[in-house]
Amino acid sequence: MTAFTGHESLDKYRKPHMAAWAGLQYALFRTGPVASNVVEGGLFWYSGDDRSIPDLQFHFLAGASAEDCVAGVTPGRSGITLNCYGLRPKARGTVRLSSADPDHPSLIDPNFMGHPDDLEMTVQGLKTSLEIFAQPALSKYVRKVVLPDDSLRSDDDLRSFVRNHCRTSYHPVGTCRMGSDDKSVVDTHLVLRGFEGLRVCDSSVFLSLIGSNTNAPTAMLAEKASDLISGNVRTR
Numbered sequence: 001m002t003a004f005t006g007h008e009s010l011d012k013y014r015k016p017h018m019a020a021w022a023g024l025q026y027a028l029f030r031t032g033p034v035a036s037n038v039v040e041g042g043l044f045w046y047s048g049d050d051r052s053i054p055d056l057q058f059h060f061l062a063g064a065s066a067e068d069c070v071a072g073v074t075p076g077r078s079g080i081t082l083n084c085y086g087l088r089p090k091a092r093g094t095v096r097l098s099s100a101d102p103d104h105p106s107l108i109d110p111n112f113m114g115h116p117d118d119l120e121m122t123v124q125g126l127k128t129s130l131e132i133f134a135q136p137a138l139s140k141y142v143r144k145v146v147l148p149d150d151s152l153r154s155d156d157d158l159r160s161f162v163r164n165h166c167r168t169s170y171h172p173v174g175t176c177r178m179g180s181d182d183k184s185v186v187d188t189h190l191v192l193r194g195f196e197g198l199r200v201c202d203s204s205v206f207l208s209l210i211g212s213n214t215n216a217p218t219a220m221l222a223e224k225a226s227d228l229i230s231g232n233v234r235t236r
Helices: 010-014 016-029 116-133 155-165 215-232
Strands: 003-006 039-045 055-061 081-086 093-095 107-109 142-145
Touching: 010 016, 010 093, 016 093, 116 142, 116 155
Parallel strands: none
Antiparallel strands: 003 081, 003 142, 039 055, 055 081, 093 107
């Protein structure tokens, strides 16, 4: 996250008169900052030259105070955010029962950075983010990098930063894996083992996280589930 020298980002619309103007612009013309989804750009990239496919994803947000529970820039200033995500994590989390009482919440441990390769991949993505901020086309607008600040530049510093600040990108999968083995939760027809007439038809049946957003494959899975339920199964 960076703080800008001026007010080129969407943060300027946090001022009451600017917010009112943005609302009016959208009400009249369906344009302006209210029409933005804030995440104005994205990138898939590689954490190393030895990678054959991208293993990092970046989201560019045209503001520095756009996300809940994430510190922004000093009030009255503007900035931007570049989020980095490691794709295809090697660590595996768990979902366990906390009690025999079904009303008790489950014990969910995502185990973020539970594998050392996940940490190193994310640190490399953070370095790439800093390189992007330093490019001439962008750096002329940047007053300073806020998160991580200038004091955090060594690999150890960045590892500690990642451990303290990492979080999900809202796409966890695989809590009831599909498969033909006895340890799979649902079979290859998405039927929950040990039950009749009960299927799981969402991304929780994925064997692992795909290297991108989960919306499209989840929709595809739902289409397949619809065919399975209706008996309209296509074969080749």
